Amino acid sequence: MKKISNFLTEPIFESRTKLALDWIKRSFDIHSDGGSAAYYAQLWKPFGWQRSYPETTGYIIETLLDYDDRFPEMNLQEYALRAADWICTLQLEGGGLPGGLSGSKVPSVFNTGQMLIGLIRAYELTGKASYFEVFKAAANWLADSLEEDGSWRVGSYVEGYSPSYYTRVIWPLLWANQHLKEVHINDKMQAALSYYGSRYTPDRSIRDWSFRRGQKAFTHTIAYTIRGFYESSLLLKNDNLNRLAIDLAEKVLTIRETKGRLAGWYDEKWNGDYWFTCLTGNCQMSIIFSRVYEQTLDKRYLQGAYKVFEDVIPFQNQGGNVNKKGAIPGSAPFFGRYLTLRYPNWATKFFLDAYRILKMHSAALEHNV
Numbered sequence: 001m002k003k004i005s006n007f008l009t010e011p012i013f014e015s016r017t018k019l020a021l022d023w024i025k026r027s028f029d030i031h032s033d034g035g036s037a038a039y040y041a042q043l044w045k046p047f048g049w050q051r052s053y054p055e056t057t058g059y060i061i062e063t064l065l066d067y068d069d070r071f072p073e074m075n076l077q078e079y080a081l082r083a084a085d086w087i088c089t090l091q092l093e094g095g096g097l098p099g100g101l102s103g104s105k106v107p108s109v110f111n112t113g114q115m116l117i118g119l120i121r122a123y124e125l126t127g128k129a130s131y132f133e134v135f136k137a138a139a140n141w142l143a144d145s146l147e148e149d150g151s152w153r154v155g156s157y158v159e160g161y162s163p164s165y166y167t168r169v170i171w172p173l174l175w176a177n178q179h180l181k182e183v184h185i186n187d188k189m190q191a192a193l194s195y196y197g198s199r200y201t202p203d204r205s206i207r208d209w210s211f212r213r214g215q216k217a218f219t220h221t222i223a224y225t226i227r228g229f230y231e232s233s234l235l236l237k238n239d240n241l242n243r244l245a246i247d248l249a250e251k252v253l254t255i256r257e258t259k260g261r262l263a264g265w266y267d268e269k270w271n272g273d274y275w276f277t278c279l280t281g282n283c284q285m286s287i288i289f290s291r292v293y294e295q296t297l298d299k300r301y302l303q304g305a306y307k308v309f310e311d312v313i314p315f316q317n318q319g320g321n322v323n324k325k326g327a328i329p330g331s332a333p334f335f336g337r338y339l340t341l342r343y344p345n346w347a348t349k350f351f352l353d354a355y356r357i358l359k360m361h362s363a364a365l366e367h368n369v
Contacts, residue, residue, distance in 0.1 A: 007313050007355075008362040016316060017355055019326030020348050021067060021074055024060065026323065027345050028079055034086030035102055036060055036345045039330075040323050044341040049323070052102040054090055055111035056346040057083050061118030063349050065125060066356060077125075084122035087115050088134045095141030096155060109145060109155040112138050113169030116176050123179070132179070139176040142169065143185045150188075150195030157211065164196045164209040165221045167228025174235045186236075193232055196225075197244055204251040205268045216265040216273070218338050219281025222252070227288055234295075242295075249292050252285055253304045261311055264336055276336030279315055279328050282308045283350035290357040299364070306365055309354050316351070317343070 007016065027036040027049070035052025042048075064080040090098055092107050097115045099108025116135050123131035145154050151162040152169070170189050177185040199207040209225040210217035230245035232238070255270060256262055262282060263272025289305035292298070315332045317324040328347040330339020339347070358365070 007310075008359060008365065013355065013359050016313075016326075017067065017352060018071065018074075019318075020316070020328070020352050020355075021064075021071065021076065021326075023324075023326035023343075023348055024064070024345065024352075025074070025076075025079060028083070031102075033102060034082045036083065038101060039339065039342040039344040040327065041342045042321075042324070050101065052086075053345065054087060054098055054102065054104075055108070055114045056344075056349065058087055058097075058111075058115030058118040060345060060349045062121045063352050065121055067352065080118070081122055081126065084118055084131055087119060088130055090115075091134050091137060095137035095139075096145075097138055099155070099157065107141070107155045108157070109142060109152045110157060110166060110169055112142055112155070113166075113172050116172040120172065120176055120179070135176050136180055139173055139180060139185060140182075142173055143182075143188050146188050146192060150191035150193075152192075158213070161213050162208070163211065163221070164199050164206045165224035165228070167193070167196050167232065168224040169228070170196075171228045171231040171235070174232055178235070189232070190236065193229070193236075193238075193241060197229070197241065200244065201268055203269050204247060205266075205270060206248070207268060210265075216267050218265045219252075219262055219278045219285060220338065221281075222266065223281050223284030223288060226252070227284065227291075230288060230291060246292055246296070249285075249288050249301070253289060253301065256285075256304055256308055257300075262308060264331060264338060273337070276338070277311060277332045278330070278336070278338040279312050279332055280330065280338065280344065280347040280350055282312050283328070283347070283354040286312075286354040287350065287357060290354070290361065293361070302361055302364060305354070305358060305361075309358060312351060312354075 030037050030049045031052050033052055035057045038050040038053035040049050061080045061083050064076040068076040096107030097112040098104040099111045119131050119135040147153055170192050174189050206225050209221050226248045233242035233245055263274045264276040264278040266272040286305045286309040289301040293301035317327050327343035328351045330342050330344050
């Protein structure tokens with residue numbers, strides 16, 4: 001099919017993913033600490049490459065390892081393990097890992113959860129004891145920080161606010177516990193899932209899944225929340241939680257089918273601002289739809305994964321500036337509300353993740369898109 005040949009045939013897939021991976025490598029090379037620069041900005045202060053970002057470096061490790069077998073000549077495993085080694089040096093007293101950019105000494109619940117992802121993958125690859133010890137201490141700090149009602153109140157991005165996208169902390173913590181095998185961690189994470197799941201609304205949304213209370217939620221944090229519920233449901237083999245996650249994914253899929261595209265952000269009644277797209281969120285929703293397809297074999301989800309990703313493809317930078325070439329901007333248009341006028345490393349990370357999964361399912365797409 002013509003559309004499929006535009007970006008899922010082998011030469012174009014290889015070209016675009018290599019461009020994106022080269023940009024990710026540049027985001028590491030610009031600094032000497034082992035971390036990936038948070039973003040590149042030409043029109044936004046501070047100009048140029050930002051400092052290394054421990055949170056997103058943590059989950060970029062997974063992406064680098066996923067592509068390492070395909071492109072061994074790119075030395076992606078070397079970058080991934082160097083990043084994991086750097087994260088090990090950042091652990092704070094008590095076991096938490098820092099929020100913010102490099103140099104921060106303030107522990108963060110969410111950022112610790114995201115760094116767990118990279119540490120677990122590095123440990124599963126190498127068996128290195130230092131990775132295990134760091135993610136063990138981090139996991140115990142997260143579990144011990146949970147309130148009796150199942151919420152996290154300490155180490156928050158906004159003081160006193162416990163956003164629902166913390167479900168994306170629960171998922172890596174449950175994953176870590178497959179190695180730790182601590183009964184109390186599983187029990188606490190089930191309490192946390194009950195707490196955040198109780199925020200489900202009659203409009204098939206989740207209260208407080210935005211960065212700030214009362215603010216609209218970018219598709220980025222909506223996807224964080226849904227993915228956290230979904231992956232946790234699989235790890236726990238929890239059918240009720242699985243149905244909740246798929247119900248939320250179905251709502252987003254239906255909106256995409258009805259409107260023809262996703263808004264950049266939505267209120268809790270799904271009133272969206274369609275003048276901009278959160279490209280990161282589109283990539284994340286593509287991943288979610290692909291994951292649900294893998295479970296259900298419902299082709300609507302695979303078609304949805306393709307379509308929301310197709311909306312991102314034209315915005316991968318193909319220009320001559322090496323600092324931007326291969327990267328995905330925060331928003332389309334570039335001056336949109338999410339990471340305005342910047343190329344965040346996590347946008348390119350999720351682009352690579354979504355692209356890889358779609359490529360795996362490209363044969364099925366040929367017959368159904």
